[in-house]
Amino acid sequence: MASYNPNDLLNQIFNSPETLNEIPQLLNHTHQYKTQLNRELTKQISQYQHPSQLNNDILELITTLKSTKSKAASTQSNIIVMTQSIQCLDQYKKNLVLSMKILKRLQMLIISNNKLDGIIQTHNYKEILSYFSVVKELMSYFKPYKSINEINQLNLIINKTQNKLIDDIFIDFEDSFTNNFTNNQLVYGCEILELVDLKYKDKLLNWFYNYQLKEIKSIFNNLDEAGNLENLNRRYIYFNNVLSNIQNNYLSIFPSNWLIDLELSKLFCKITKQDLINQLSNSNQIDSSLLLTSLTKTLDFENKLNDIFKTNDFDKIISKSFEPYLIIWVNEQDKFLSNKFIDFFQISKIPQEYIDINNLNDFLTILKVNNIPNIANSSIELFKIFHKILTQIIKLTNGEVLIDVSKVFIKYLYEYYLKHLLPIINQSIHPNQNSLPSNSPSDNIESIKYLTMVLNTADYIINNINDLQEKFKNLINEDYKDKISFELCHDWYFELINKSIICLLNKISDDLKFPWRQFENNNWNNMDSVNDVSTYMIDFKACLNNNIKLILPLIIRDGYIRNFCDKLIENIIYSFMNHLKLIKPLSILNIEQILFDLSNLKDYLLIIPLYSNPNYDELKISNEDISKLYTRLVNNQFKKIETLLKLLLTPTLPVDNLIENYFQLIGDKSVANFNKILNLKDIDSNQKAKYIDNFNLQLTLSNDLQDESPILSNLDDNSSNLTNNSEDYQSQSIHPQSQPLPQQPDIKDLLSSKSPEPSLPEFLKSKSPRILSNNSLKINNFEKNLREFALNGENQVNKFNENFKNFGKLFRKDNSNE
Known part of the structure; x- marks a missing residue:
């Protein structure tokens, strides 16, 4: 058996430990039983060893099967004969029942039809419906019997009655509506028609x-x-x-x-x-x-x-x-906006409170008392019109026409950019011949008014463009959302912000020309000691202060204030580095004086973002008011020129010391940058070859140098460009003059391109310079070399030991600020 489990039987036999002693007896019994089975099996097999015996058994089995089958057939035929009359009787019964059922239903149909004929004239459709529904149901039962003449005749009679009933219902409906009377039976007439x-x-x-x-x-x-x-x-x-x-x-x-x-x-x-x-x-x-x-x-x-x-x-x-x-209607709004733009030209772009004030003190007073956002009122009016138009159309539709409305908005945002704001930038870049001189206070204030207005207005428009685009996408049908885009508008107005900041920087650069002339004429060669802050630096800070106090309070967004300050500091450091060429030779006393002046300037530049508050009090300065990120940027920028000045303090001889300190402080392998240092140290062109040869030789021994240091990347190597150094700095930025005006777009194609979600453009992001990580470690070695050099007694630096103490103080002050 397939389900046989010997373990069960063994567990029964050996149900206790004592039974294990009976294993020999069990093995003997099992052996005897196996022997007996083998004998019986052998006997059975021997009976079929002869084929004749097997064939006889098979033939006997076949004969028995045939006999059984024959008896079964005979029995079946006998049963059929016996029950045939009973089957006929059953069929007769079924036919009789069906006939009685048909006759009964036919009787019901005739009775129902007769009653229907009797009440059809009463127009009592409720009662008619009850009989007609019975007649209709019974007639569906007799459809298979239409071939019988009597049934067919009855069907024709019923159809005639049905047609008469339909005509009566339609006539009653017409009478009811024509003669204005109420017939509460007509609702059943409707059901009769639906049934027919x-x-x-x-x-x-x-x-x-x-x-x-x-x-x-x-x-x-x-x-x-x-x-x-x-x-x-x-x-x-x-x-x-x-x-x-x-x-x-x-x-x-x-x-x-x-x-x-x-x-x-x-x-x-x-x-x-x-x-x-x-x-x-x-x-x-x-x-x-x-x-x-x-x-x-x-x-x-x-x-x-x-x-x-x-x-x-x-x-x-x-x-x-x-x-x-x-x-x-969209075209009508286009015409309305076109006419409105004519009115915009007649509206002052500057807030009324700022229009007629051209005195610096008066303007500062106005800012302190009533700091009105310097935004063009026409831009505010423009978006009010946009929202009014959008509110009006969205009440009527959310379909494809909203795409046309968005194109009209984009058209006039471009119109506003091109005809209202961009000309102010162009006027700042290319002033008219009849305009006021650049050093006129009135002209200075006026230019700041308009440039900050352009910046603020562009920022205001960008923010409203974002809101406008979001509203369009929320309101328009889902199928058209992908066709709404104001990305081109973002590009135009971000460009305006960039140009405004650059023009403000250019304006300050122009104002600083006089302090730079003072710097050049400072009689550097006759200095015998480090004095207090230089005269040029006093005027330099005064010029900056006059501009900063006006510009920063008029910029309404903190991000652009920070960006402007970052760019201004980069410009100043760049200008200082390039004006060092004007001092030849550049002595240690000159460098110490410049470092002292720069330290004074740095203290001032660290707090200029606070001037964005027109009520800022210089006597109440708190370190918490100054951003740590901004402080780090200022320190990093000043570290560039301080590192350069430290290198310039290195004596020209021995050559190896100068090159070693260059590698420690500047940390690059640029021959061009090293040549800039040689020019600043006023090394004769005949002597440059040995310096450069030695520089190239030592390059083979240094593997950790970068290709070009950011410290000297903006330092010009051409002394003929000194008078235009501030312009050179601006040329490295995205200068408005270098930007071609955008072409007038085809409004049909304005939305054909896709661009990523707007963010602050790259040209508005502050670029923090990359500072060598090992500079702070190498400065100590540099000071040690300077001290050793002073003890050796070079003739060119008689007062080195005395002045070096002041120089060290400047370094410690710088380190404490970091």
């Missing part, structure tokens, strides 16, 4: 709908004045009266599931939509205000129907026909 055939239901409803809309079709057709667009609201009012009359008087004569008021309303909307399409397509000129008024009334009508029937089936069922023609 659905085509009669449709015929009745078509008659009813046409009857109700007959006057509307007659009065408000496209051939008469009443059918004009001006009378569209009258059509809606008229239908509302018809619908109210039906709901009050006629709903009870139709089955509730027919929803005749809803279907009639849909039919009216379909007819009205077709009339509107025909009228709008055949009109040569459509007034935009009339178009919007009609669309508004249509939307109100659709919403009212939705409210009445608690559905959304009427959304845009008529109003959709207006959408292809809303471009007429």
Whole structure:
């Protein structure tokens, strides 16, 4: 057996530890049993060793099977003969029952039809419906028996009665509506028509709908004045009266599931939509205000129907026909904005409070008392108009016309950029010959007013563009969201912000020309000690202060204030590094004086962002008021020139010391940069060769040098450009003059390109210089070498030991600030 488990049997046999002693007996018994089975198996096999015996057994089995099959067939035939009469009797019974059933139903049909004929003249459709439904059901049962003449005759009689009933119902409906009487039996008549055939239901409803809309079709057709667009609201009012009359008087004569008021309303909307399409397509000129008024009334009508029937089936069922023609209204808004731009030219771009004030002290007083945002009022007015237009159109549609509206907005944002703001930048870059001199206080204040206004206005427009784009995408249909984009506008106005900042920096650079002339004429060669802050630096800071106090309070966004300050400091450091060429030879005393002046300037530049508050008090400075990031940037920028000056303190001889200190402080392998240092140290061109050869030789021993150090990257190597150094700095930025004006875009193609989400452009991001990480470690070695050099007694530096103490103090002060 497949399920046999010897373990179970073993567990029964050896059910205790003592039974293990009986294992030999069990093995003996098992062996004897196996021997007996083998003997029996051998005996069985031996019986079939002869084939004749096996064949005899098989033939005997076949004979027995045939005999059994024959007896079974005989038995079956006997049973059939015995039960045949019973089967016939069963069939007779079935036929009799079916005949009785047919006769009974035929009797019922005849009785019901006779009763129907008897009451059909009463027009009592409720009772008629009860009999007619029975007749209709019974007739469906007798459809297979239409070949019988009597059944066919009865069917013709019933059809005649049915046709008479249908005619009576239609006549009663006509009488009811013509003579204005109420027949509460007509609702059952409707059910009778539906029972007869659905085509009669449709015929009745078509008659009813046409009857109700007959006057509307007659009065408000496209051939008469009443059918004009001006009378569209009258059509809606008229239908509302018809619908109210039906709901009050006629709903009870139709089955509730027919929803005749809803279907009639849909039919009216379909007819009205077709009339509107025909009228709008055949009109040569459509007034935009009339178009919007009609669309508004249509939307109100659709919403009212939705409210009445608690559905959304009427959304845009008529109003959709207006959408292809809303471009007429969009064109009207285009004309309106075009006329509005003419008014913008007559409006002052500067807030009224700032217009006539050209005295520095008066202007500062105004800023302290009433700091009005310096934004062009016309830009605020422009976005008010945009929001008004968007609010107006979104009440009417959320379709494709919003794309056309967005294109009109983009068109006038470009117009505002090109004709209202960009000319101010161009005027700043290329002033007229008749303008005030650049050193005129009035001209200085006026230029700052307009440049900061352009910056603030561009920022204001960018923020509103973001909001505008978000509104469009939230309001427009999902299918058109990808076609809304104001990215081009972002680019235009970010460009304006960049140009405004650069023009302000250029303006300060122009104002600093006089202090730089003082720097050049400072009699550096006759210095015998380090004095107090130099005269040029006093004027330098005064010039900066006059500009900073005006510019920063007029910039409304902190990010641009920080960006302006970062750029200004880069410009100043760049200018200082390049003006060092004017001092030849550049002595240790000169360097110490310059470091002292730079330390004084650095203290001032660290606090200039605080001047963005016009009420800032210099006597109440707190370290917490100054950004750590900004402080780090200032330190990093000043570290560039301080590192350069430390290198310039290295004596020209021995050559190896100069090159070693160059590698320690500057840390690059640029021969061009090393040549700049040689020029600053005024080394004769005949002597440069040995310095450069030694430089190249030591390069082979240094592997940790960078290709070019950021410290000297902005240092010019051409002394002929000294007078234009500030302009050279600006040329490395994105100068407005170097930027071609954007081409007037095709409004159809304005949205064809995609760009990433707007962020602060690269040209507005502060670029923190990369400082060598090992500079601070190498400065100590450099000071040690200087001390050793001083003890050796070089003739050129008689006062080195005395002045070096002051020099060390400057370094310690710088380190303490970091």
